[in-house]
Amino acid sequence: METLEETELCFPQLLNTSCRKQIIPHYEAMLIYIVLSSISVLTATLNLLVIISISHFKQLHTPTNLLLLSLAVSDFFIGLLLLLQIMLMDGCWYLGDLMCTVYQYLAYVIASASAGSMVLISVDRYVAICEPLHYSTKVTKKRVQVCIYLCWICSVIFQSLVLKDILKQPGWYHSCIGECVFFINYIAGIADLLFTFIFPITAIIVLCMRVLVVAVSQARAMRSQIAGVPLQQVKVTAKKSELKAARTIGVLVVVFLVCLCPYYCFALTGQDNLMNASSATFVLCLYYFNSCLNPLIYAFFYPWFRKSIKLIVTLKILQTDSREANIL
DSSP states (O other): OHHHHHHTTTSSTTTTBBBBBBOOOHHHHHHHHHHHHHHHHHHHHHHHHHHHHHHHOOOGHHHHHHHHHHHHHHHHHHHHHHHHHHTTTTTTTOSHHHHHHHHHHHHHHHHHOOOOOOOHHHHHHHHHSSSSGHHHSOOOOHHHEEEHHHHHHHHHHHHHHTTTHHHHHHTTOOOBBBOOOOOOOOHHHHHHHIIIIHHHHHHHHHHHHHHHHHHHHHHHHHHHHHOSSSSSHHHHHHHHHHHHHHHHHHHHHHHHHHHHHHHHHHHHHOOOTTTGGGHHHHHHHHEEEHHHHHHHHHTTTTTHHHHHHHHHTTGGGTTTTTTGOOOO
């Protein structure tokens, strides 16, 4: 009986202070492992392709693509962090309290930067569609770079304030050795909910609605004011722009809500042991899967991404003049 108890501990040599392993059926553990590993590899691979494509080819060095690059970088690291989540399947953390704190801090910072990048992309598309004549002057590469830097800096500062307790004393909230839970106090949790979820999704929805309103008003203005242009042609052009903007931002909103809502619902109900609860595996899969879907939403809709993938897979990017290749 004593040997059986020891095998259920994360650290059998520490009988009184070690956490106990979670008993998970073998088939369920294998399923969780396969799902999380697949999401991790797919997320890292897709976002790495986006990073290489935009960074390598000069034609892709545009303001919009720089925002896609920022999003891809954050999502790439989320895919890598997911590998650490696999270690927690049995409820045991073997890397120590300090590494648990670093893991938690990086996860929060990168998630915030990802949400911020999504908002910046929505703003970029709003300006491109609603103010096309001023887009080239308002949205420049330098301004976009400044916005990206501010997004990441603000994420670091904000999450440092949210997680200040565990940053000061790693492992303070751990009840036993081998535990790694994502715990923040109620006020910090509400702040994180507002700035990482509520405010970004509200901004995206407002921009989406504004795009629709402006597109309709522009179509009406064209029909009444533009002379010498066939009415049918104006209709088709306005309609395509409207549908393209609505489709892109609409997919963003739906995916963001579906993937992140369950996680924040768990957080609001006080599930502090979310990262160790086997019942929360599906919620975590959705949360991380959002980073896997982002490159599909923002990149696979563009023909240049498919062309760049062919050049990357065939190793043609290793040629000296590959940076000047015609991708667009």
